[in-house]
Amino acid sequence: EDEREAVNKDEYSDVLVFAEQLEGEIHPVTYELMGKGRELADKIDQELHVILLGHNLTDQTDEILAHGADKVYVYDQEELHHYNVQPYATAIEDCIKRTKPTIVLIGATSIGRSLAPRVATRFRTGLTADCTILDVRENTDLVQTRPAFGGNIMARILTTRHRPQMATMRYKVMEPIPRVENPTGEVVEFSVSKEKLETRAKICEITKKPDVESIEDADVIVAVGRGIREEKDLEMAQELADLLGGKLGTTRPLIEKGWTEHKQQIGLSGRTVRPELIITLGISGAVQFVAGMKNSENIFAVNNDPEANIFDVAHYGVVGDLYEVLPRLIEKIKNGENILAS
Amino acid sequence: MEILVCVKQVPETKDVEVDENGNLIRDGVDSIMNPYDMYALETALQLKEEHGGTVTAITMGPPQAKEVLKEAYMMGADRGYLLSDIKFAGADVLATSYTLAQGLEVIGLKDGYDLIICGMESTDGDTAQVGPAIAETLDIPHVAYVSSIEESTKDKIVVEKDMADTIEIVEFSYPGLITVTKHVKQPRLPSYKLKLETQDREINTLTFDDLPDDDETNFGLKGSPTQVEKVFPPDDDIEQVMWDGTGEELSDKMYNELKELKMI
Ligand SMILES: Cc1cc2nc3c(=O)[nH]c(=O)nc-3n(C[C@H](O)[C@H](O)[C@H](O)COP(=O)(O)OP(=O)(O)OC[C@H]3O[C@@H](n4cnc5c(N)ncnc54)[C@H](O)[C@@H]3O)c2cc1C
Ligand SMILES: Cc1cc2nc3c(=O)[nH]c(=O)nc-3n(C[C@H](O)[C@H](O)[C@H](O)COP(=O)(O)OP(=O)(O)OC[C@H]3O[C@@H](n4cnc5c(N)ncnc54)[C@H](O)[C@@H]3O)c2cc1C
Numbered sequence: 001e002d003e004r005e006a007v008n009k010d011e012y013s014d015v016l017v018f019a020e021q022l023e024g025e026i027h028p029v030t031y032e033l034m035g036k037g038r039e040l041a042d043k044i045d046q047e048l049h050v051i052l053l054g055h056n057l058t059d060q061t062d063e064i065l066a067h068g069a070d071k072v073y074v075y076d077q078e079e080l081h082h083y084n085v086q087p088y089a090t091a092i093e094d095c096i097k098r099t100k101p102t103i104v105l106i107g108a109t110s111i112g113r114s115l116a117p118r119v120a121t122r123f124r125t126g127l128t129a130d131c132t133i134l135d136v137r138e139n140t141d142l143v144q145t146r147p148a149f150g151g152n153i154m155a156r157i158l159t160t161r162h163r164p165q166m167a168t169m170r171y172k173v174m175e176p177i178p179r180v181e182n183p184t185g186e187v188v189e190f191s192v193s194k195e196k197l198e199t200r201a202k203i204c205e206i207t208k209k210p211d212v213e214s215i216e217d218a219d220v221i222v223a224v225g226r227g228i229r230e231e232k233d234l235e236m237a238q239e240l241a242d243l244l245g246g247k248l249g250t251t252r253p254l255i256e257k258g259w260t261e262h263k264q265q266i267g268l269s270g271r272t273v274r275p276e277l278i279i280t281l282g283i284s285g286a287v288q289f290v291a292g293m294k295n296s297e298n299i300f301a302v303n304n305d306p307e308a309n310i311f312d313v314a315h316y317g318v319v320g321d322l323y324e325v326l327p328r329l330i331e332k333i334k335n336g337e338n339i340l341a342s
Numbered sequence: 343m344e345i346l347v348c349v350k351q352v353p354e355t356k357d358v359e360v361d362e363n364g365n366l367i368r369d370g371v372d373s374i375m376n377p378y379d380m381y382a383l384e385t386a387l388q389l390k391e392e393h394g395g396t397v398t399a400i401t402m403g404p405p406q407a408k409e410v411l412k413e414a415y416m417m418g419a420d421r422g423y424l425l426s427d428i429k430f431a432g433a434d435v436l437a438t439s440y441t442l443a444q445g446l447e448v449i450g451l452k453d454g455y456d457l458i459i460c461g462m463e464s465t466d467g468d469t470a471q472v473g474p475a476i477a478e479t480l481d482i483p484h485v486a487y488v489s490s491i492e493e494s495t496k497d498k499i500v501v502e503k504d505m506a507d508t509i510e511i512v513e514f515s516y517p518g519l520i521t522v523t524k525h526v527k528q529p530r531l532p533s534y535k536l537k538l539e540t541q542d543r544e545i546n547t548l549t550f551d552d553l554p555d556d557d558e559t560n561f562g563l564k565g566s567p568t569q570v571e572k573v574f575p576p577d578d579d580i581e582q583v584m585w586d587g588t589g590e591e592l593s594d595k596m597y598n599e600l601k602e603l604k605m606i
Binding site for chain 2: 113127158243321337
């Protein structure tokens with residue numbers, strides 16, 4: 001039993017979610033945090049609150065309310081227009097001091113991972129990084145599970161003696177919260193004095209990255225490997241990708257042949273992807289490839305060698321000739337056939 | 343310029359295993375410098391080449407973490423400090439960053455450093471939190487995910503940081519802290535010549551008794567608000583099905599399942 005001094009947990013209540021926004025647009029991770037936050041709050045019979053920082057925030061506030069927050073704490077100040085870590089930490093610190101939440105959730109994005117540790121340090125409380133599973137016990141202790149060592153192990157972490165309990169949560173692992181019919185949440189306006197928001201770090205320039213067609217963002221990927229015999233056969237794979245609203249990914253050998261491009265490469269020396277669906281065609285499943293896609297939600301693998309390594313990670317192993325399967329699958333999707341499940 | 347680089351010793355491989363008691367098996371696993379920290383060190387060395395000054399490497403860890411400082415010497419660091427004490431063991435991010443910040447006072451850099459450089463994350467705990475937490479403890483600005491040094495003078499630095507959706511240019515006057523990505527500079531190889539030259543160079547060890555704060559409860563396990571309750575392998579008993587048959591049968595099965603998953 002842990003005998004170290006602990007806070008009085010009853011003095012803290014409710015789940016506080018940090019709403020990330022960029023140039024007025026709410027980052028989708030916010031709705032995922034709210035979805036998880038709502039579930040945790042319900043379980044301990046408490047409320048879901050959201051903190052929103054920025055300038056001219058009417059629309060964003062409405063959006064948050066429309067997703068069922070019980071309260072939105074709004075800091076509408078010019079100094080907070082764009083994310084800058086120290087002023088943001090100060091505003092969140094202010095909100096935590098005023099509202100004493102038991103749990104604070106922040107997205108494990110490049111903003112959240114840099115911001116959350118500053119806030120946690122101010123309260124000398126625990127911060128669990130990059131959580132993929134969150135649950136709460138009756139006594140309000142947050143059960144935080146996160147991958148470490150690049151996903152090779154999982155750790156279950158608790159912050160039992162301190163409040164608030166803080167966690168950053170990985171983007172795209174939890175369900176976003178749906179909109180509610182009749183929002184009843186309340187808006188609470190707070191502010192911090194200008195002097196407190198000062199920092200020596202000056203943001204000189206912000207460039208939005210062009211929306212490059214990145215396979216990392218694709219929800220669906222059709223990945224091709226050396227089982228594809230000729231370059232023109234890629235058209236078939238591309239057609240399947242188009243029908244599924246997805247993108248074409250590739251193993252390294254096809255790039256070396258000059259058939260596919262570097263930015264499409266999945267794997268250790270390429271991109272890491274975790275789409276909802278990936279269909280691999282004629283890919284053996286070398287460790288270097290698998291490292292880049294094994295966390296995908298639904299993996300279909302088509303390969304005519306039943307011993308292929310790809311079947312160790314595939315949820316659906318399709319043992320067959322891709323030239324037999326693919327054209328027929330494409331036809332079926334095109335015709336929207338209703339086939340009776342066999 | 344006085345530059346401090348935080349380097350961490352990590353297992354050489356990420357393929358670690360867990361024993362039946364849920365402890366990480368670290369025996370027989372070689373240790374290396376956290377790869378990102380080589381980029382941090384390279385950045386420091388180049389700034390020193392430009393502006394003069396010293397580069398000090400600091401690490402917190404068990405006695406064998408000394409090796410990582412020797413590696414830093416082989417790349418060109420001037421001084422190395424190891425923070426090591428049984429009282430530091432079991433530290434989470436808060437206790438780690440606090441101990442490292444305390445170390446600064448002893449090293450004599452409390453009032454006289456310009457820049458602290460950390461890697462963007464480690465390859466073992468990989469929280470990416472230590473850098474920002476040190477900056478907060480010292481109440482100085484920090485910029486995380488620095489992908490390039492745009493400009494530096496004796497008073498200030500301008501850096502580019504690579505965020506998911508934006509690239510930003512940030513300027514600050516010293517002192518401050520940055521954490522770097524692998525785009526910032528290509529690390530030099532450890533040099534054999536430097537190895538010979540520095541093999542007798544002292545590695546300074548600091549223990550709990552050397553630090554200004556004499557409250558034990560701020561360090562190690564005691565000073566750590568988070569507790570790792572359990573470590574376990576990821577759930578890899580995924581549900582798997584294998585299908586074989588003719589092209590017609592297989593395409594039917596795939597089609598049905600894709601429909602079931604609402605992908606079509
Ligand atoms: C340091 C290093 C880094 C690397 N990084 C990467 C990386 O990031 N990404 C990457 O992809 N690779 C990487 N590689 C290469 C990797 O080791 C493999 O060589 C590569 O992934 C194999 O690609 P493949 O599966 O397309 O080809 P193969 O291994 O040749 O597999 C082809 C598969 O197609 C099947 N097949 C053949 N004909 C048919 C058919 N008609 N119908 C169905 N199936 C068929 C075969 O049974 C076979 O399993 C790296 C290698 C090294 C050394
Ligand atoms: C499986 C597992 C999960 C963990 N999860 C958490 C967690 O969620 N929250 C938490 O608070 N702690 C956690 N810890 C503890 C944490 O890993 C340690 O506190 C560690 O000392 C610092 O964190 P890091 O490895 O994540 O470093 P990071 O923050 O990822 O490292 C970034 C940089 O900080 C510097 N740095 C980090 N550690 C040192 C050091 N010892 N000496 C010198 N420089 C250093 C380096 O420049 C490094 O590149 C976990 C540990 C394990 C084993």
